[in-house]
Amino acid sequence: MIVAIDGPSGTGKSSTSKAVAAQLGLSYLDTGAQYRAMTWWMITNGVDVSDPAAVATAAGKPVLVSGTDPAAPTITVDGADASGPIRTQEVTSKVSAVSAVPEVRTVVTELQRSIASAAGKGIVVEGRDIGTTVLPDADVKVFLTASPEARAARRSGELKGKEATDVAATKDALAKRDAADSGRKTSPLAKAGDAVEVDTTDLTLQQVIECVVTLVEEKRAAR
Numbered sequence: 001m002i003v004a005i006d007g008p009s010g011t012g013k014s015s016t017s018k019a020v021a022a023q024l025g026l027s028y029l030d031t032g033a034q035y036r037a038m039t040w041w042m043i044t045n046g047v048d049v050s051d052p053a054a055v056a057t058a059a060g061k062p063v064l065v066s067g068t069d070p071a072a073p074t075i076t077v078d079g080a081d082a083s084g085p086i087r088t089q090e091v092t093s094k095v096s097a098v099s100a101v102p103e104v105r106t107v108v109t110e111l112q113r114s115i116a117s118a119a120g121k122g123i124v125v126e127g128r129d130i131g132t133t134v135l136p137d138a139d140v141k142v143f144l145t146a147s148p149e150a151r152a153a154r155r156s157g158e159l160k161g162k163e164a165t166d167v168a169a170t171k172d173a174l175a176k177r178d179a180a181d182s183g184r185k186t187s188p189l190a191k192a193g194d195a196v197e198v199d200t201t202d203l204t205l206q207q208v209i210e211c212v213v214t215l216v217e218e219k220r221a222a223r
Ligand SMILES: Nc1ncnc2c1ncn2[C@@H]1O[C@H](COP(=O)(O)OP(=O)(O)OP(=O)(O)O)[C@@H](O)[C@H]1O
Pocket: 007, 008, 009, 010, 011, 012, 013, 014, 015, 016, 032, 154, 155, 158, 200, 203, 204, 205, 206, 208
């Protein structure tokens, strides 16, 4: 059972995917964490992330390892735990430039496919291009959306006391990242033609989880 969950930033992909995987006994892969880890490695190794040629040359160097337990997902780069550093504002502001580089996408997509094919019990994979490019034959495809206001409010609540708490600034930053992710040439953020779109604006997280679990159970029953 392969479940692909895509959508723009802050629509609830990670929260939903982890919970669905835990509830159904599946593995879980956060592909955004892999692009973030690649970006963190580039920054810490002095690669100019605004130079696509430099990013392309370095793309094959870092060794990324993702742990797929939904209760405790992990990510290491060259053996070092990267789960904290990949969530900084610096990485968030630079990740779209790195993920737009075709050589980066080739390396990361290959890794994602190998993790998915090794997941014996099945896997929930979340990202931007899972249903369209990485796993186009996924059994269930979901595309989550939410209004810009709802997404900014969710993110601002999360950041409170840590970094920026301004909802308007958060909304602008999300819009900028989504525009870059949707506008890149290689494997942009997009809804697969056969994905079920779920607008989460007025749904609780629990309702979204139940919706996806139902889709997976219906698919299992139909097999
Ligand atoms: N339906 C919902 N209602 C209210 N809050 C939600 C809902 N879904 C997710 N959230 C909250 O919104 C925030 C963002 O969710 P999450 O990290 O799962 O989104 P995401 O789509 O994975 O974002 P990104 O792509 O930026 O990683 C979290 O704090 C989460 O708890």
